[in-house]
Amino acid sequence: MELEDIVSKYPPKQIMLIPVVIIVLALISLGVTYLNTGSPVKLGVEFTGGTLVTVPATESEDAVSAEYDKYPLVDVRNIGNRYMVQFGPMSDSEYSDLAKQTVSKYGTNAEIRHMGPIYSKELQAQVVRYLPLSFLLMAAVVFVVFRELMVSLLVVISALADILTAAASMNVTGVQLSLGTVAALLMLIGYSVDTDILLSMRVLKRKGTTEEKIVGAMGTGFMMTGTTIAAVFSLIIVSNFLYLIIPSFTRMDIIADMTTVLIFGLAADIFNTWVTNAQGLRWYMNRPRKSARGLKR
Amino acid sequence: MSLLEDLSKDRRVVLYAVVLALAIILIGTLGLKFGLDLQGGSYLQLQLEGAVAQVDVTPEKILEVQFNASSVQKLGNAYVVMVPGKVKATLPDDLGYSGSKMVEQNNITKITITAIDTDIITNYLKKSMDADVKIVGVAPVQYEIRTNVTRESLNAILAPVGGKVSTGENAFVEGLTVETVDETKKVLDSKLNRLGMQDIRVRVVDNKYILIDLAGMDVATAQDVVGKPGKFEIRIQADNNQTIHVLYGDAVASVDIPQGDRSGGWGVPFTLSEEGAAVFQKASIDAGAVKNPDAHPISMYLDKDEVFSAPLAAELAGSLSKVPVRTLEARVGSGDAGSTKAKELYIHLREGALPVNVAIVGSGQVSAALGKQFKIQMVIAGLIALLAVAAMVFYRYRERRIVLPMVATSFSEVVMMLGIWSLGGIWFGWQLDLASLAGIIMVIGTGVDQLVIITDELIRGGEAVPAASDRSIKERAAEAAEKSGVGKAVAASSKVYLGRLSRAFTIIIGAAATTAVAMLPLLYMGFGALTGFALIIIVGVILGTAIARPAYGRIIGHILAGN
Numbered sequence: 078m079e080l081e082d083i084v085s086k087y088p089p090k091q092i093m094l095i096p097v098v099i100i101v102l103a104l105i106s107l108g109v110t111y112l113n114t115g116s117p118v119k120l121g122v123e124f125t126g127g128t129l130v131t132v133p134a135t136e137s138e139d140a141v142s143a144e145y146d147k148y149p150l151v152d153v154r155n156i157g158n159r160y161m162v163q164f165g166p167m168s169d170s171e172y173s174d175l176a177k178q179t180v181s182k183y184g185t186n187a188e189i190r191h192m193g194p195i196y197s198k199e200l201q202a203q204v205v206r207y208l209p210l211s212f213l214l215m216a217a218v219v220f221v222v223f224r225e226l227m228v229s230l231l232v233v234i235s236a237l238a239d240i241l242t243a244a245a246s247m248n249v250t251g252v253q254l255s256l257g258t259v260a261a262l263l264m265l266i267g268y269s270v271d272t273d274i275l276l277s278m279r280v281l282k283r284k285g286t287t288e289e290k291i292v293g294a295m296g297t298g299f300m301m302t303g304t305t306i307a308a309v310f311s312l313i314i315v316s317n318f319l320y321l322i323i324p325s326f327t328r329m330d331i332i333a334d335m336t337t338v339l340i341f342g343l344a345a346d347i348f349n350t351w352v353t354n355a356q357g358l359r360w361y362m363n364r365p366r367k368s369a370r371g372l373k374r
Numbered sequence: 375m376s377l378l379e380d381l382s383k384d385r386r387v388v389l390y391a392v393v394l395a396l397a398i399i400l401i402g403t404l405g406l407k408f409g410l411d412l413q414g415g416s417y418l419q420l421q422l423e424g425a426v427a428q429v430d431v432t433p434e435k436i437l438e439v440q441f442n443a444s445s446v447q448k449l450g451n452a453y454v455v456m457v458p459g460k461v462k463a464t465l466p467d468d469l470g471y472s473g474s475k476m477v478e479q480n481n482i483t484k485i486t487i488t489a490i491d492t493d494i495i496t497n498y499l500k501k502s503m504d505a506d507v508k509i510v511g512v513a514p515v516q517y518e519i520r521t522n523v524t525r526e527s528l529n530a531i532l533a534p535v536g537g538k539v540s541t542g543e544n545a546f547v548e549g550l551t552v553e554t555v556d557e558t559k560k561v562l563d564s565k566l567n568r569l570g571m572q573d574i575r576v577r578v579v580d581n582k583y584i585l586i587d588l589a590g591m592d593v594a595t596a597q598d599v600v601g602k603p604g605k606f607e608i609r610i611q612a613d614n615n616q617t618i619h620v621l622y623g624d625a626v627a628s629v630d631i632p633q634g635d636r637s638g639g640w641g642v643p644f645t646l647s648e649e650g651a652a653v654f655q656k657a658s659i660d661a662g663a664v665k666n667p668d669a670h671p672i673s674m675y676l677d678k679d680e681v682f683s684a685p686l687a688a689e690l691a692g693s694l695s696k697v698p699v700r701t702l703e704a705r706v707g708s709g710d711a712g713s714t715k716a717k718e719l720y721i722h723l724r725e726g727a728l729p730v731n732v733a734i735v736g737s738g739q740v741s742a743a744l745g746k747q748f749k750i751q752m753v754i755a756g757l758i759a760l761l762a763v764a765a766m767v768f769y770r771y772r773e774r775r776i777v778l779p780m781v782a783t784s785f786s787e788v789v790m791m792l793g794i795w796s797l798g799g800i801w802f803g804w805q806l807d808l809a810s811l812a813g814i815i816m817v818i819g820t821g822v823d824q825l826v827i828i829t830d831e832l833i834r835g836g837e838a839v840p841a842a843s844d845r846s847i848k849e850r851a852a853e854a855a856e857k858s859g860v861g862k863a864v865a866a867s868s869k870v871y872l873g874r875l876s877r878a879f880t881i882i883i884g885a886a887a888t889t890a891v892a893m894l895p896l897l898y899m900g901f902g903a904l905t906g907f908a909l910i911i912i913v914g915v916i917l918g919t920a921i922a923r924p925a926y927g928r929i930i931g932h933i934l935a936g937n
Contacts, residue, residue, distance in 0.1 A: 180592045189739045
């Protein structure tokens, strides 16, 4: 197995260059987007304010566009059996008219989501407040679990790398920041450390060489990430693609966005756990020092 | 046989079985409530506007500016305002100082206002902002201003009367008190209930936002319903055993926050418009209520329901026989019961209008047909997830004896979560929405992670041999056991086994705790949209770590050791 060879044969400092490069690339992607748009990832309609309407696809897209041409129409998309019509920010009275018009034509068959300026502003503030908080809470738990600075720090750094990679992948794939993707990023904060904790525990608590223990933990770790990916993948299929096969089904936006970010994050997690964190541990455990191997808490 | 016997003695396994059975009973009897996005309907998200502030301002200066007075003097519990020239008779009432006396002498009008300093400041803030203001703190006195206000705009309002917001961060805090938010929620609750609406859900998020779910209603109607006031009416008992109409709600100019008096009695002060007061006087005289108040009680109705009924007070009846009275008070009784009644009547008098100004933050509607479809799609996703996970587990262990318990444990965790959810539905109004269904699927994915950790720790306890999937579990387990010095497969009660199990749980608890704390912020984020998602993951992680996974550890231990 190549990954196992990489993990155990090459000197840690050389291998560590790869994650460093990836983190730098992710930071560049986030930075460029920030300079262009004022935020590190593209903001979805929830963060910019606006209205989303989905209606049954009974007529042509053009007919639907024409129907709504007096409102700040942004986009009309076919999402399988239905059209999703997106509007930019509008005044309360405009929205009220839009809602009445939509309801009188489609009744309760229409789906409407209106996000006013207060909503989007507050949501932005919440993300800025809660995303770091979530991360700090996770880091605190990690420190409590290990009570050892370097080991905990490695776990936290790996998690940070996961989040950065996942966020950068949003820019690459064109997924916008929505409530769903924020939830996904928060979830990654929690999940990405699972395998790191397993790895670090095995390396700290078991007998044997660090390399052997890392490779041993890998079997379990791959399986863990594998089952999570399996669950995420089933959500991706159902939310994203099922409507292409079964025409009566519809794309579930919030789930689709969420799972896209998760899948990138989980992929990054495999790499960061078994390369970033594992190499960090190799370097830390095998460094010349006075104390014996097999640290006790 | 012996397997079941052994397991039935283990308290972890017993606890697991009991909780699982309870969950099934709960789901069966209580059922599950589905969220708006799965059953269709509309929602409104309102922001409550307001702030709590301390101000530096003198009442004398306020009165001086308001009345254009030459001098203002404080005399005990009253202020004496001297105004050059004539003053319109209704001016004190218009400015909100009811019950003041006015005497004109030598082209100077002397107005005596019975009020303490905080009353005057409250009154001034109320008038200048056209919003309710309530005193919420003593020493320092804090005013709760129930409308959109900033430190700057409040300073601008206080500047003409020589005042300002007190210095310091704490002197101006955005947001309302918990009591006010609660009261607003009650107003909405009672209003929607009165309209006979089924299946409504009013929630408060962050003490700042009120979220209303109206199942089975389109968003245009919902906005009308929440925005539309109720129909308030005052009637009077006539001689012929019937009540006759006196006034509608439009004649009520303002309603004050309920007040208790020194003897513990409670009442709701309100002011009639000038015309309203005249109509009220005439009706009272015509019906005979002025001469014989007890036989002709005044009653109030909101949307045809009687909300108040009492005779005119003797002194009021006396005044009404001579002049119209604009400032009235509906007395409702004393003590806690009186206080509660007063608060209810206050809501009714305001025709169900909200006590604070609100801004619509967002709204929308979900189609019922679409919701049903989403439900089906999520169940499919859940089944695919379980199957995919089972396939992965089988691929790795190639042992039915591991795959079945693992998948069964994962599935039972879902059942337990749903059990808690049906209980939470009764207690806290928890609902299963799209987000919480996604949460369940994520718990399936990560729950199995942890079962894998347990299984691997037990199978390959002491050493670190790379996974060799071509060897059978028994071989590997035996080898592991040999290396760790046991010599045969680990007995389910042996020290080695327990040691491994506890090591597995150190990892599991660490992983579960990080997942749970990372989810905590989501409980409050996004106006409650993802509360269900975060909550079900946290509940699932706790249930799994505390109940299902310990039991799995025991069961799988017995299975691996036995037979």
